[in-house]
Amino acid sequence: MNSGYEITMFGEFTISNGTEIITDQANRSKKVWTLLEYLIVHRDRSVTQKELVDLLWPGNDTKDPINTLKVLMHRVRSLLDELGKDSGKKMIYYKSGAYGWNSELNCVVDTEKFEAALKKADVEVDDKKLDLLLQAIHLYEGDFLQKNGTEPWIIQLSSQYRSKLMQAASEACGMLYEKGRYDELINICRHVVKFSPYEEEFYLYLLKALVKTQQADKAQEEYHRISELFYREFGITPSEELTAIYKEVVETSHMPEMNLEMIKEKLAEEPSAGSFYCEFEFFKTIYRLEARSASRTGQSVYIGLMTVMNAAGDALPNQKTMNRVMDALHDTIRRTLRRGDIFTRYSLNQYLIMLPTTTFETSGMVMERIKKAYRREFPNTPVLLKYSTTPVTPNEFYR
CATH class of the missing domain: 3.30.70.270 (Reverse transcriptase/Diguanylate cyclase domain)
Structure with missing residues (x-):
């Protein structure tokens, strides 16, 4: 059996041994995924049956919780068997009334790589620091266990990870702007606002970078999109700082053009009915x-x-x-x-x-x-x- 596994928890939950893969996109019950995810997140310890019962049936709404847990654990192990024969029993152990993830397995987990990159970034400077921040940001491909994101314990961890992403992204964006790495800055801003769409700081960096790369039309389109978003969600307009950048774009975006017919084409409105x-x-x-x-x-x-x-x-x-x-x-x-x-x-x-x-x-x-x-x-x-x-x-x- 292959003892090496890659596990992703940002966005789609997956476990892969390099050949086979299981994913939370498969049609399994929510409790199967919750149990498996919880054991992996807490794989540094044994988890008692009572803790798992309280997790899965918080209102004690099952008549025989221990046997129900055993049946559910059998289903989890059957799922893991898709990675190889008897994988389930080898990956999840039972001992003295508790279950746990086999610590002898070599597992590479994206959340741990994320944390490690941020920890290293704290003690590095300049390009090394920036590279580590970018590495962590790119690992964040979605919110933590997002398909199962209504579980209270997942909500708490998801909030913590997203907060760390925002902090890392803020620092990285400032460094990218100072270094003139505008194309990377644009990509990072677009990536981050997918997960936190109301953080105006990243829209400011995005518009500034689009201006620096002479993409005035895209900067205007982005401002209009942001304006509509803020209207719809909060009934407010973008900040004065964001609006000032937009006005600067409008005033300075056009290169000299001697052909008046070309200018007319740019000015022309798309065909539409109504006001x-x-x-x-x-x-x-x-x-x-x-x-x-x-x-x-x-x-x-x-x-x-x-x-x-x-x-x-x-x-x-x-x-x-x-x-x-x-x-x-x-x-x-x-x-x-x-x-x-x-x-x-x-x-x-x-x-x-x-x-x-x-x-x-x-x-x-x-x-x-x-x-x-x-x-x-x-x-x-x-x-x-x-x-x-x-x-x-x-x-x-x-x-």
């Missing part, structure tokens, strides 16, 4: 242009605010419901307004709409039309739509 949706920062710019134009021509400009509430007049408490309603309202606004009209998401439960060349009466009629269109399309949605409109006044033009 124009944009991020709030862009909406502010258009608003100011409209305000200046209205100041010169005397034409009226109104803005409308549409707010989603529950029956009590509060924001919807369920985030998924809120996102579903806001997505539906987005489509309604886009279809109801004219193609030349503009709107943006202002907060978690609000849309802001620009209404040029309207009066107070007609601005209210437009907002009422949106409200009725939404009610017609989604009559059973338990939400209230409240709106208000206000004119852009001359004093605002020169602030």
Whole structure:
């Protein structure tokens, strides 16, 4: 029997002997995987039957827990037999009322390699330190035992590992940026935000690196994606620092181009129906242009605010419901307004709409039309739509 095994616990749980492999993608019961994973994580000691019973049946909801445990252990060993004849008995021992993982087996585990790399990085400097940090980061291919991630003991360890990943990545990103290794920095940032998508630090590094590598278009796309993500989850815009980088990209991204037809192609909008949706920062710019134009021509400009509430007049408490309603309202606004009209998401439960060349009466009629269109399309949605409109006044033009 091969005594050497590679075990992965970040992301997909696997055990391989170099020839055969078992994986948690196989159709086995959750308790089989929980028992096997627990024994491997605690393979430096014997685990009593009582501890395993408390782990697997915390409410003592089985009549004969010891025999039930024996049956479950038989299933675990049968699973391990897929790695070779009698592998299960050789890999898991029983002694004096306790089970344990055979410590004589040569096992290489990704979580231990991760910890070892970080420990070495603590005492190294410069390139050696950076190499070790990157090695640890690349080992993190998913959250700890993520398929079984609802188990309390797994949640705790998963949180600890992710915290260590974030700390290592923060340090590594700073070093990569200082050394001008921007392509690697981009890859690391994209890797890390898959597991912690709301850490703005890594988006800052990502945008900076995209700018440094002259990928202005990708930097703009990334900012728009981040902005939408933060709106959907928290009802907030990206930080001033992130927005400042975006503005710098917009202002400096274009190389000299002498062919006006080529410039027109870049400016052209993709074919689409309905009104124009944009991020709030862009909406502010258009608003100011409209305000200046209205100041010169005397034409009226109104803005409308549409707010989603529950029956009590509060924001919807369920985030998924809120996102579903806001997505539906987005489509309604886009279809109801004219193609030349503009709107943006202002907060978690609000849309802001620009209404040029309207009066107070007609601005209210437009907002009422949106409200009725939404009610017609989604009559059973338990939400209230409240709106208000206000004119852009001359004093605002020169602030």
